[in-house]
Amino acid sequence: QVQLQESGPGLVKPSETLSLTCTVSGGSISSYYWSWIRQPAGKGLEWIGRIYTSGSTNYNPSLKSRVTMSVDTSKNQFSLKLSSVTAADTAVYYCARDGMTTVTEGAFDIWGQGTMVTVSS
Amino acid sequence: DIQMTQSPSTLSASVGDRVTITCRASQSISSWLAWYQQKPGKAPKLLIYKASSLESGVPSRFSGSGSGTEFTLTISSLQPDDFATYYCQQYNSLPTFGQGTKVEIK
Numbered sequence: 001q002v003q004l005q006e007s008g009p010g011l012v013k014p015s016e017t018l019s020l021t022c023t024v025s026g027g028s029i030s031s032y033y034w035s036w037i038r039q040p041a042g043k044g045l046e047w048i049g050r051i052y053t054s055g056s057t058n059y060n061p062s063l064k065s066r067v068t069m070s071v072d073t074s075k076n077q078f079s080l081k082l083s084s085v086t087a088a089d090t091a092v093y094y095c096a097r098d099g100m101t102t103v104t105e106g107a108f109d110i111w112g113q114g115t116m117v118t119v120s121s
Numbered sequence: 122d123i124q125m126t127q128s129p130s131t132l133s134a135s136v137g138d139r140v141t142i143t144c145r146a147s148q149s150i151s152s153w154l155a156w157y158q159q160k161p162g163k164a165p166k167l168l169i170y171k172a173s174s175l176e177s178g179v180p181s182r183f184s185g186s187g188s189g190t191e192f193t194l195t196i197s198s199l200q201p202d203d204f205a206t207y208y209c210q211q212y213n214s215l216p217t218f219g220q221g222t223k224v225e226i227k
Binding site for chain 1: 122155164165166167170171176208218219220221
């Protein structure tokens with residue numbers, strides 16, 4: 001079955017850019033939407049944005065000015081860049097399949113295990 | 122953006138209890154609502170989509186109902202594996218989540 005795996009640095013300095021990649025295995029990345037979601041320790045879930053395999057994107061308005069997502073269908077991967085990070089961006093970052101083209105029509109039906117990113121000097 | 126408000130924030134219950142969690146949207150979202158279960162250190166797991174459709178493999182003791190602005194997740198008979206935090210999420214527009222409801226052992 002389809003599995004997702006996040007990868008990237010676990011420590012990022014303030015004001016720098018956080019970069020994460022999600023690798024899709026067990027199925028094709030094509031014809032689906034893919035999202036990034038984050039969760040600060042002890043807090044709730046925040047949707048960051050989504051990308052379709054054509055490259056079209058939607059971002060959370062509260063993060064839009066700092067977020068860039070991209071997709072590489074040849075590698076079955078999609079990526080997140082979050083610029084000008086501060087301590088408030090410290091969180092577990094999840095990638096997930098956004099079910100807009102599945103039977104759920106928009107629920108997140110497959111999740112990666114999550115990766116902890118700490119912003120600190 | 123659409124705000125999602127869950128109640129209660131914490132719920133204490135015993136094995137075998139019937140449990141109900143409520144989620145309210147700040148505007149109508151039709152039936153575009155999902156429920157997730159999250160255990161410590163794990164990713165959320167989809168339980169219910171389109172307000173009342175059970176995700177494949179999820180036990181039938183979980184059910185969802187509602188439309189418009191008010192929704193409920195019901196666990197008909199709480200099992201030991203069900204102690205967790207539950208989140209609702211709307212996808213009528215750009216996704217937003219409720220703040221979560223922790224179901225703990227009474």
